Amino acid sequence: xxxxxxxxLFTSESITEGHPDKICDQIADAVLDExxxxxxxxxxACEVIATTGLVLVMGEITTTGYADIPSIARETIRRIGYSxxxxxxxxxxxxxxxxxxxxxxxxxxxxxxxxEARDGEMNQSLGAGDQGIMFGFANSDTPELMPMPxxxxxxxxxxxxxxxxxxxxxxxxxxxxxxxxVRYENEKPVHIDVVVISTQHHAKSDIEEVRQEVExxxxxxxxxxxxxxxxxxxxxxxxxRFVIGGPQGDTGLTGRKIICDTYGGFGHHGGGAFSGKDPxxxxxxxxxxxxxxxxxxxxxxxxxxxxVHLAYVIGVAQPVSVTVSTFGSGSCFSDxxxxxxxxxxxxxxxxxxxxxxxxxxxxxxxxxNYGHFGRPELDLPWERLDAVDLI
Numbered sequence: 001x002x003x004x005x006x007x008x009l010f011t012s013e014s015i016t017e018g019h020p021d022k023i024c025d026q027i028a029d030a031v032l033d034e035x036x037x038x039x040x041x042x043x044x045a046c047e048v049i050a051t052t053g054l055v056l057v058m059g060e061i062t063t064t065g066y067a068d069i070p071s072i073a074r075e076t077i078r079r080i081g082y083s084x085x086x087x088x089x090x091x092x093x094x095x096x097x098x099x100x101x102x103x104x105x106x107x108x109x110x111x112x113x114x115x116e117a118r119d120g121e122m123n124q125s126l127g128a129g130d131q132g133i134m135f136g137f138a139n140s141d142t143p144e145l146m147p148m149p150x151x152x153x154x155x156x157x158x159x160x161x162x163x164x165x166x167x168x169x170x171x172x173x174x175x176x177x178x179x180x181x182v183r184y185e186n187e188k189p190v191h192i193d194v195v196v197i198s199t200q201h202h203a204k205s206d207i208e209e210v211r212q213e214v215e216x217x218x219x220x221x222x223x224x225x226x227x228x229x230x231x232x233x234x235x236x237x238x239x240x241r242f243v244i245g246g247p248q249g250d251t252g253l254t255g256r257k258i259i260c261d262t263y264g265g266f267g268h269h270g271g272g273a274f275s276g277k278d279p280x281x282x283x284x285x286x287x288x289x290x291x292x293x294x295x296x297x298x299x300x301x302x303x304x305x306x307x308v309h310l311a312y313v314i315g316v317a318q319p320v321s322v323t324v325s326t327f328g329s330g331s332c333f334s335d336x337x338x339x340x341x342x343x344x345x346x347x348x349x350x351x352x353x354x355x356x357x358x359x360x361x362x363x364x365x366x367x368x369n370y371g372h373f374g375r376p377e378l379d380l381p382w383e384r385l386d387a388v389d390l391i
Contacts, residue, residue, distance in 0.1 A: 008183075009184070010147070010149050010181070010182055010266065011180065011181040011194070012149035012153045012259075012266065013178065013260065013264070014157040014158075014177070014260050014264075015260055016157045016175060016176040016177070016199075018161070018175040018176065018245070019246075019257075020050055020249070020250050020253075021256040022257060022368065022369055023048075023076070023080060023247065024049065024253055024275075025276075025369075026080065027048045027055065027073045028057075028275045028276030029275045030073075030368075031057065031276070032046060032276055033362035033363070033364050034068075035061065035067050036278065038064075038067070039065035040361070042278060043060070043103045045281070046058075046059040046061065047254045047255075047276060049254075051251040052247055053093070054094060055097070057099075057100070058099040059276065061102065061103070070096040074091045074092065077090075078091035081165065088247075088248030125317045126317065126350045127314065128280075128282045128312035128314055129350070131314045132270055132272050132282060132312055133310070134270050134272065134311075135267055135308065135309055136290025136292065136310075137263045137266060137267030137291065137294055137305075137308075138294040138297070138305075140304050141189055144373075144376060145295050147263055147264055147266035149180050149182045150374075151374060154178075154371050155222045156178035156219065157370065159218045160176045160199055161174075161176075170213065171201045171209055171213055172199050173199070173243075173245060174200060174245070174246060175199075175200035177197070177198045178196065181194035187304065189227060191232075192228045194232070195223065195228075196236075198242055210237060211237065214236045215234070254276055255273025255275060256273075260371070267307050268307065268309070274372060279350070279353070285354060286312060286353060287372075288357060288359075289346070290309070290310050292383070292384075296387040297391060299385045299388050302338065303327075306326050306329075310348060312350075318348070322343050324342055345391060356381070357382050363380075366378060367380075
């Protein structure tokens, strides 16, 4: 949306860990973590559905390890805060059903040994777990080199969960959403125009009490600064009531919030979700690599905005395309020169990405909420700036 030649608005949303879709992502990644903890080479594609009184965990898993999936699902739901019947969804009383098969041998054949290795062009290497396109993005909006709208939206939704769990907020329940609209002028964020928060609340809570807690405990502490002021429009629970939430109010499904997981819509997205997938799936590992490259290019001062586009063929190790786009913000090199440099510097075979970022370890459940990128508190290897000099 634009408001003049050099002025435009951009909006991103985030959701709390009690949102039904995020419940599913968290269960899927908790299962993945447990399997990788017991078998680092586990092949996992885990999907979850959650609805009133029911969790269904399904997918394709090949492993020498073991995971008690019902227990993992219940513990995840309990940690989120769905314990007891008052929320219409309870960790102890909901049914947990599983439907698990092994990974297809047709897929495994291409992943175990890449086409290049079979053709004698390289030593043994993993092939990509599927065809697909992946994007990584970075810009200079924030210290994390993330777009400001999604960064602020995550900050708000995370705070909703924190003050609920500490008991500081008396009216909040687990489900919730945030949305932030930022105004840009000449490619730089200049004002927070709109803030929207919808939080599930207890049935007996007065709506004005809910709104006051959101303002006092979430919005003002998290957004205090020059871009948030008296002209910022605030909407809190605009329908006036949000009691029925979580899986009772809406069926949840793994991977349905991929834009919240990445850049809030600011960059392109190839369509592949992350949660529940082991790192041989390039939907996950190559997206991390693309972010790493884009972030290091921006940190090096070569562009204000950078997007890295990768594409893979199932069973083939090397990407079939590597493209860098700076959207006219490049300072020293053309997009073609940066693309060429990336191909020279970075080994983008799945096996090499896995090794560079040490992805065969149980780190994924912590990523299933509040984004996979721009998380300084987690010290994620794909967020490091150790490739600036290489570029």
